[in-house]
Amino acid sequence: MxxxxxxxxxxxxxxxxxxxxxxxxxxxxxxxxxxxxxxxxxxxxxxxxxxxxxxxxxxxxxxxxxxxxxxxxxxxxxxxxxxxxxxxxxxxxxxxxxxxxxxxxxxxxxxxxxxxxxxxxxxxxxxxxxxxxxxxxxxxxxxxxxxxxxxxxxxxxxxxxxxxxxxxxxxxxxxGEPTNMIPVRMHKGMMMEAIQLTGSAGHSSNPALGNNALEAMHQVITELLTWRSELQNKYKNPLFQVPVPTMNFGHIHGGANPHRLSARSQPQI
Ligand SMILES: [Zn+2]
Missing domain, CATH: 3.40.630.10 (Zn peptidases)
Incomplete structure (x- = not known):
């Protein structure tokens, strides 16, 4: 035809x-x-x-x-x-x-x-x-x-x-995504986000004269890990191989060298 x-x-x-x-x-x-x-x-x-x-x-x-x-x-x-x-x-x-x-x-x-x-x-x-x-x-x-x-x-x-x-x-x-010929009828969905932290640069000899964005990143990641645990406790679906939401820390950028207070840092999840 x-x-x-x-x-x-x-x-x-x-x-x-x-x-x-x-x-x-x-x-x-x-x-x-x-x-x-x-x-x-x-x-x-x-x-x-x-x-x-x-x-x-x-x-x-x-x-x-x-x-x-x-x-x-x-x-x-x-x-x-x-x-x-x-x-x-x-x-x-x-x-x-x-x-x-x-x-x-x-x-x-x-x-x-x-x-x-x-x-x-x-x-x-x-x-x-x-x-x-x-x-x-x-x-x-x-x-x-x-x-x-x-x-x-x-x-x-x-x-x-x-x-x-x-x-x-x-x-x-x-x-038509590959699924080994097994029909998949649901998907978790996906988001990619970055968190921009802005501090102020300074010399490491006097931390009080600056605001180190790398140290703030530590707090941000701690919060995110807590949030991840909350999400994983709240949402479960045994139909998924990994039955809970995941959060991956995929990339971190920040700082210049050891004697500078970092003005910026950015984790991406
Ligand atoms: Zn694909």
């Missing part, structure tokens, strides 16, 4: 060989627009109506970041199939195969994003090839987002304009 479309392995190969790394470091961060354009072409050949939503410029630099909203049909009770098009960065020296190609070995596919989660879109296309799409009674909506691995700016932009894309009419959503 849709013979123009390439086979699933070729689609995965094209997606993997189109890099779209998201990273909070600007020198590693890449756009995902090329992946979005590939997907839009394929879904257009399946008669989907494709809208490419360009994301606002971040920090003044155009990053070629975009979302795809591909819709087939109109009305209520739609089904959303959603995924992200970016990948995490990678360490080339630790890869045994070309990260930007599809390698098939021992009945598995290898490549950056093969599992998490570019191949999901290839699986959707493959599934749709065998369905008579004229018989679909409720809308089918494909969401392909940017920046899931970092700022979630893609998902945020879609949520902001959900009305415009008729997403509020959808009733179900399946997100």
């Amino acid at each position: 849709y013979k123009k479309l390439p086979d699933i392995k070729w689609i995965i190969k094209q997606l993997l060989s189109t890099p779209s790394i998201s990273c909070t470091s600007a020198d590693i961060d890449q756009g995902n627009l090329d992946v979005i354009n590939l997907l839009a072409n394929w879904f257009e050949s399946l008669d989907f109506h494709c809208e490419i939503q360009r994301l606002d410029k971040a920090g003044g630099a155009e990053k070629n970041k975009a979302n795809l909203i591909a819709t087939l049909g109109t009305g209520n009770n739609g089904l959303v199939l959603a995924g992200h098009t970016d990948t995490v960065p990678f360490d080339e020296n630790r890869w045994q195969v070309d990260a930007f190609n599809l390698t098939e070995k021992d009945n598995r596919f290898y490549g950056l994003g093969s599992c998490d989660m570019k191949s999901f879109f290839a699986v959707i296309i493959e599934a749709l090839k065998s369905i008579d799409l004229n018989r679909i009674k409720q809308p089918l909506i494909i969401l392909a987002t940017a920046d899931e691995e970092t700022s979630m700016s893609g998902a945020k932009a879609i949520a902001k304009h959900a009305d415009k894309f008729a997403l509020n009419n959808a009733r179900y959503a399946v997100i």
Whole structure:
């Protein structure tokens, strides 16, 4: 029926060989627009109506970041199939195969994003090839987002304009994240925050002439650890492998050298 479309392995190969790394470091961060354009072409050949939503410029630099909203049909009770098009960065020296190609070995596919989660879109296309799409009674909506691995700016932009894309009419959503083929129906959610402490600099020989932000950080972390215990006592759900909320101290920045009182410190959680 849709013979123009390439086979699933070729689609995965094209997606993997189109890099779209998201990273909070600007020198590693890449756009995902090329992946979005590939997907839009394929879904257009399946008669989907494709809208490419360009994301606002971040920090003044155009990053070629975009979302795809591909819709087939109109009305209520739609089904959303959603995924992200970016990948995490990678360490080339630790890869045994070309990260930007599809390698098939021992009945598995290898490549950056093969599992998490570019191949999901290839699986959707493959599934749709065998369905008579004229018989679909409720809308089918494909969401392909940017920046899931970092700022979630893609998902945020879609949520902001959900009305415009008729997403509020959808009733179900399946997100094709890898879960070892076990359906996961809930997620804890995630926040990343930083606490900026501002003191005043001074020489270490007279602490009274300054206000050391590193010492204040000690108090902040103590408070956060107490709060973490409170949260873990209050919220428990045995359906999660880790049944309580977690809080990770991932990065601390502050101070200059041992004989200065630190004017600034910043823990990130
Ligand atoms: Zn993912």
